[in-house]
Amino acid sequence: MSKRGMLIVLSGPSGVGKGTVRKALFNKSNVDFKYSISMTTRKPRPGEKNGKDYFFVTKDQFKQHIRKGEMLEYAQYVDNYYGTPLPYVNKMRDEGHDVFLEIEVNGAMQIRSKCPDGVFIFLTPPSIPALKKRLIGRGTESMPVIDKRIEKAKREIPMMRNYDYVVLNDKVSKAVEKIMTIIRSERLRVNRVMPDYLAKLGDDK
Numbered sequence: 001m002s003k004r005g006m007l008i009v010l011s012g013p014s015g016v017g018k019g020t021v022r023k024a025l026f027n028k029s030n031v032d033f034k035y036s037i038s039m040t041t042r043k044p045r046p047g048e049k050n051g052k053d054y055f056f057v058t059k060d061q062f063k064q065h066i067r068k069g070e071m072l073e074y075a076q077y078v079d080n081y082y083g084t085p086l087p088y089v090n091k092m093r094d095e096g097h098d099v100f101l102e103i104e105v106n107g108a109m110q111i112r113s114k115c116p117d118g119v120f121i122f123l124t125p126p127s128i129p130a131l132k133k134r135l136i137g138r139g140t141e142s143m144p145v146i147d148k149r150i151e152k153a154k155r156e157i158p159m160m161r162n163y164d165y166v167v168l169n170d171k172v173s174k175a176v177e178k179i180m181t182i183i184r185s186e187r188l189r190v191n192r193v194m195p196d197y198l199a200k201l202g203d204d205k
């Protein structure tokens with residue numbers, strides 16, 4: 001049986017560039033981990049596709065998944081719910097794949113208490129004005145919603161202290177390289193490598 005895959009959790013305030021960095025990461029040819037598509041009650045943005053960007057559901061459907069115990073974590077973010085469907089994560093990890101999640105901080109902390117051996121990475125912006133500029137530049141939210149997200153960001157950023165790693169997203173390619181370095185070295189941690197290694201070591205007979 002293959003070793004259970006690890007969980008890699010990327011968080012950071014809205015607009016910092018999590019999606020941009022994740023897409024650049026997954027475009028690299030040597031990436032062998034799986035992306036967990038989140039579920040949300042938010043309406044799709046132009047161009048977003050159900051089952052690719054998110055699983056878009058109603059509030060009732062979302063609550064039903066919670067009742068059935070099918071969410072690894074979930075959180076209310078501004079006016080909508082977001083969460084990680086558990087069956088996909090379990091299946092991939094059981095098959096030995098590492099699974100990559102892109103989620104906000106409250107959900108990440110729920111996972112931290114359930115899966116302390118996960119790898120928790122906080123992506124952070126060069127400054128609040130730069131963050132606001134990115135959200136305005138993305139052009140997907142109204143100004144009042146951007147203001148709410150920025151206010152939330154100011155409370156989220158100090159929560160980086162609860163993560164294993166902080167990566168500054170000043171340049172996308174640099175952030176991608178840093179995340180790849182983190183994942184490569186996490187795979188070599190003694191507690192991940194030793195059980196398999198010892199099992200295969202055998203004796204001298």
Ligand SMILES: Nc1ncnc2c1ncn2[C@@H]1O[C@H](COP(=O)(O)OP(=O)(O)OP(=O)(O)O)[C@@H](O)[C@H]1O
Binds near residue numbers: 014017135170
């Ligand atoms: N390093 C960067 N420098 C300048 N702009 C960036 C950088 N990274 C991302 N951006 C831009 O910032 C905007 C927000 O990026 P993105 O949508 O990836 O953020 P996000 O953290 O995934 O947001 P959300 O949490 O709301 O989904 C996009 O327009 C993107 O092109």
Ligand SMILES: Nc1nc2c(ncn2[C@@H]2O[C@H](COP(=O)(O)O)[C@@H](O)[C@H]2O)c(=O)[nH]1
Binds near residue numbers: 084
């Ligand atoms: N706790 C979770 N947060 C999630 C999940 N999927 C996305 N997110 C975060 O929500 C906000 C807003 O996202 P947006 O797409 O409306 O801009 C952002 O911080 C996302 O990272 C999830 O499954 N769980």
